[in-house]
Amino acid sequence: MNWLTDVNERARQRIEEISRLPVYRDRHLTLLTDLYQLTMMYGHFREGRHEERVVFDLFYRQNPCGNGYAITAGLEQVVWYLYNLRFSDADLAYLRSLNMFSDEFLQYLKNFTFHGDVYAIPEGTVVFPNEPLLRVEGPIVEVQLIESAILSFINHQSLIATKARRIVEAARTNDGHEDNPVIEMGLRRAQNVDASVFGARAAIIGGCVSTSNLMAAESYHLPVAGTQGHSWIQSFPSELEAFEAYASAFPDDTVLLVDTYDVLRSGVPNAIRVGLRLKEEGHTLKGIRIDSGDLAYLSKRARKMLDAAGLTETKIIASSDLDEYTIRDLVTQGAEIDSWGVGTNLITSIDCPALGCVYKLVAQEVNHVLEPRIKVSENPSKITNPGRKKVLRLYVDDHAVADLIALVDETYDPSEPLELFDPIHTYKRKVIQNYRVEELLVPVFQGGTLVYELPELPEIQARVEVQVEYFGSEIRRHLKPHGYHVDLSQPLWDLKQKLLHQWRGRRVAQSK
Amino acid sequence: MNWLTDVNERARQRIEEISRLPVYRDRHLTLLTDLYQLTMMYGHFREGRHEERVVFDLFYRQNPCGNGYAITAGLEQVVWYLYNLRFSDADLAYLRSLNMFSDEFLQYLKNFTFHGDVYAIPEGTVVFPNEPLLRVEGPIVEVQLIESAILSFINHQSLIATKARRIVEAARTNDGHEDNPVIEMGLRRAQNVDASVFGARAAIIGGCVSTSNLMAAESYHLPVAGTQGHSWIQSFPSELEAFEAYASAFPDDTVLLVDTYDVLRSGVPNAIRVGLRLKEEGHTLKGIRIDSGDLAYLSKRARKMLDAAGLTETKIIASSDLDEYTIRDLVTQGAEIDSWGVGTNLITSIDCPALGCVYKLVAQEVNHVLEPRIKVSENPSKITNPGRKKVLRLYVDDHAVADLIALVDETYDPSEPLELFDPIHTYKRKVIQNYRVEELLVPVFQGGTLVYELPELPEIQARVEVQVEYFGSEIRRHLKPHGYHVDLSQPLWDLKQKLLHQWRGRRVAQSK
Structure with missing residues (x-):
């Protein structure tokens, strides 16, 4: 058994073990989704584009409870859900009873499993607004179906x-x-x-x-x-x-x-x-x-x-x-x-009972080429960051100084100085050197295969204790904490500007 | 088949049908309880008083979201839970692993089922603070075990x-x-x-x-x-x-x-x-x-x-x-x-994500006689109403004019005038006549047998539409609604005063 299959085998054994826990045992949540995911899936199926690859980011826009950061949680539930995702005969019978979907589509769902790639920030990590907590890549129907359930899991557990x-x-x-x-x-x-x-x-x-x-x-x-x-x-x-x-x-x-x-x-x-x-x-x-x-x-x-x-x-x-x-x-x-x-x-997290994670299309395959996508809004804070991205945490002397959202293929040489800039007020700049880089998103599923061994809870709890120490007390303050720097890399910032200008042109074209 | 067994049979068929719903199917929630329920149960068992009968009321003290009333919901989930309440071998193995309980007690739990009586206000009813939404009577161990779960069900669904x-x-x-x-x-x-x-x-x-x-x-x-x-x-x-x-x-x-x-x-x-x-x-x-x-x-x-x-x-x-x-x-x-x-x-009921239903001991059997119990608090609004009680809704000309919390054995003759009084400001009085009485609590379980046929959801929804029309717009206002009269009957008020005075004496005795 080579190293990789060994890792995957341990990941599999662990999720099988978790699936037997009283909270998961015998539960079947494939229909825990919004109807519109099914109607969109069916629409894509009819158009023959259901296997087209897309990339979605899951992220939130505002820290909960006035806190200076959030703690990630809920990934175990996401993994359990994706690992067990199948349409049962009862599910299909119910969908048939709605008289909305063709037999071909229902037949297709019969063999449905999750084939996608998932990258996630491990549970128990300190995170900040706009950072992808999960990046999901795969056939559009699969990536779409799972939106509602995984949002609920991550929103709830990260909030609490x-x-x-x-x-x-x-x-x-x-x-x-x-x-x-x-x-x-x-x-x-x-x-x-x-x-x-x-x-x-x-x-x-x-x-x-x-x-x-x-x-x-x-x-x-x-x-x-x-x-x-x-x-x-x-x-x-x-x-x-x-x-x-x-x-x-x-x-x-x-x-x-x-x-x-x-x-x-x-x-x-x-x-x-x-x-x-x-x-x-x-x-x-x-x-x-x-x-x-x-x-x-x-x-x-x-x-x-x-x-x-x-x-x-x-x-x-x-x-x-x-x-x-x-x-x-x-x-x-x-x-x-x-x-x-x-x-x-x-x-109940009584003063802020919902964390507002969203799940947005950031890239789409067109003619076998992955094209970045942006979602624009009248409200500039709701404009998404396009493309396949990673999240880099930059440390100087074991102190986290900034996070950098970058495109996946960017590389950084920590021995070279790096200029960071505020993505809105771009004149605000800072150069760091002799820094250490940590990549926060780790592979969880690859081509539908679980490649991540879920940690035990005490390990996750211990991770939080280590994590928070990387951040200064000004960020950890409960009332009016200081904002932590979450910057965009120059290539990502450039891409975003380019797409915003293209969008402007397209919007004019749509309106004709 | 006589009339009664026919009703019970229909109730049974209905709950069996509900137990097959995807939300309930294959779920087992006997350990969905707080540890202290088990430690108290064990304590009572050791004292040989686990079969002693008690009466608990489930009620809330403040309407949610600043509303003038609440709508009851969650009874179906309570019935499903009580109907299926058993300790599985896995439950018992887990409890044994805690090293807190004797073998005799675990053996006793093996045959545990719910034998109690439950009276409940049906789902979709307009209710007010301090009214028992459920009255549970039975052996102290059974009535205690179920507290946490049934509170969660009623709190959540009534809130939403x-x-x-x-x-x-x-x-x-x-x-x-x-x-x-x-x-x-x-x-x-x-x-x-x-x-x-x-x-x-x-x-x-x-x-x-x-x-x-x-x-x-x-x-x-x-x-x-x-x-x-x-x-x-x-x-x-x-x-x-x-x-x-x-x-x-x-x-x-x-x-x-x-x-x-x-x-x-x-x-x-x-x-x-x-x-x-x-x-x-x-x-x-x-x-x-x-x-x-x-x-x-x-x-x-x-x-x-x-x-x-x-x-x-x-x-x-x-x-x-x-x-x-x-x-x-x-x-x-x-x-x-x-x-x-x-x-x-x-x-999430974002501005008030929790309804604060509580579950309080109101009567206890001592030497085969049911004695009323009161829970006193420094905060007068937290003092409970003692004894086995019913909730009477009084209508004049199809308009609900007041609710009366009374002891179960009280009778009222609607052809006679009835004087109501505010339980705190007792000088505030009002006489009603030619009224109609509705008893809100209905039998759901009797001696552990389900005697209530759970209604279908559309029926509950329709009930709400009828219910709210009994109340004036001043009570249904969203901001600063007028308070609806929830009074205590004279016998209940007298009993409460008597127990408060007794408690005062007992408190002095405890402190010696």
Whole structure:
């Protein structure tokens, strides 16, 4: 077995393994698409141009939640989807029932699989507006069909990973508290099943340490967290009895919810009683959880009470409508909180519940030659970058200084100085030298064959930690971050200008 | 077969049919729960109290999106989930791997099914804060396990149904345009697969006429809508050729996207050319779609051009970041738009992406007697209403005048005058007479047996149209709607006061 087939075989084994996860198992999503993808596919088929090759870029135009960057996530789901993409008999029967498509076309779909090439920025990468996160190349019908589903996967998971990152970083400003873990616990407010499970996955990528969602934890071997609800406490004759019963069941893993009656007058004193008994028996009360009230005041008082009782190892966990702003404020006020349970605001990305990735035609084969395409808009920020492109990240002294979107066949010699310029205000220029280049897009599918071995989740999570360190604090600020330079190469900029002028001429011609 | 078994048999057949839908088929969601549900279940099991009966209410505290009410949705998903609730061998193996639970408990879960009673407000009902949308009664372990999943289903679908309703009503203010349909097309921005499919379902409940999402359309037999994307137009040498090719494929179902180059100078004139050719051939150009630019100006100009060419039957469809506010503004400005395609803002409920339904213990069996329970909070609006309750809607002259939350065993004689009072400002009182009472909660499960035949989606959609008419325009206003009266019955109010006073005493006792 040569090296290449070995890589492909490992990639295949990994995706087969992933396909058996509870979140994917037995699911069939080929019809998870917009009708217009099918009507366009049929139109191309009728015109006999369905095998014509095209190139599409998937990218977003604005960072989510006012952040200075986004974290990529969702590629695993894209790979699973493309790897398993087939029209079942039931799919075809449904399409036939619409009375829109010819038998020939339905027959053609019967043997449909994905034959294209996919290049993608790996999950857990810091990315910026207008950078292709995926470049998809292949027959126009195939590249078109997949648009809606892959956008949904990437939009959702990248959004939640980015939101989670903001929350995790807010918690880490609490320097006195070593790790300041954030726990994802949003299942009940998630926008249905997949939002909760893939949302938990994305939250882990963003830096959360665990989830309360058992299905997500099972699927991704995640640490799983949970204590009691208020109903547990209420269902016992007294709070102390409720605490005792729970501690007996989980002597080494008990976190007591202390706000059912009165945090400082009842909850914490009762927790201390239980904690001292556990201590006598050789166990440690793991923590208390405060789910309401003024978390700064209550946590500081509770910390003093626990410490005075000798329960210095017992942690304080806070929950209750937390987000990055509340957490940072609490930390600034010296709240004695060791870990944070975050629900609704994380799992829905409440202040920005959609990332606006789009998927645009950038090149098309005409007479066996790939021609660049541009989409023009009245709004200049919506004009696309044409052609087959790559994304280069330029580092000087291990610090990312700029990203350069370039055409795939461009080469750079890092020993030569490189002049970068702002693509809009072109007088703004900067020369860098002795830089290092990283190419962000990596091959994932080639001619329909999976050539990328999907990493395990801890690897992706670790990647984020490394990635963010390449960027200065001014870019990582949560409010009004400084913009990072994403420039176009001179050849790409020239091509774009040329096509804009051609388009201008064509628009006049169309209007005649 | 007697009447009752006949009803149950039809209910069973219907849920079996629903379980075969693509959205449900082969899915297994028993572990879609928070770990703490399992730890509490295990705690109750260890205490030997797992069969003790409890009653939980599912309700929300604030209407979503500033609306004056919410529309219920998601019950079908709840029924499907409860009907199929079993621990598989894989589930049990995973739980065993956590090393938290005893073998006896895992053995017990092996035979676990739902034995409880569920009362629910049917889907497509207008509801208000604090009203139990579901009342669940049964053994504490069963009622606890299901909390997270059913909250997610009801929260998500009710949210989207309500948001859809706002958008649909905004479109209908356009009186000159008979039906003013709204099309759901948010798949690519949905928070993953289920959010798109169940979101499309909820959008239909709220009043949307169709969806672009094929998987949703297949599952729920929905009208499905779609035209072309810009990539279709761009992939042809000219806009006219692109239009011609599409019209040849779908002569009776062509909507042409006219904003790729220039709406008024290229798109509309080319669409008219194609429309006139179709007309000659006995077909009708169904519509044009404008996806960017000033939709009011462009639609008015386009309407004139189409009419002047004799294409008066060709509709104008608008899309482009629409929501209820933009639609209403466009309508006010006299935009000539016949139908609206709404994506991101609907499918994510962008300005309020979570409905905050909670699930609270309201009664518990102690020595075979059901005792009411109350959850007290520092925040008075978070104090629960105790006991087994029903929701009565009171109508005078077919106009809903107030809802009354009452204890299940209360009876009302509508021929007698009834004094209602505000539960906070109790001096605010009103006497109604000659009223009609509707009980909103209906039995769905009894002793684990499904006794409710789930309605078809068109029936639910039609229910909404009837429901909203019972309420005055002041309650249906989108901005600062008038609050609808949701009162407590005198017996419930008295019980609540009694328990609050008892709680006060207990709190003092706990703190000793």
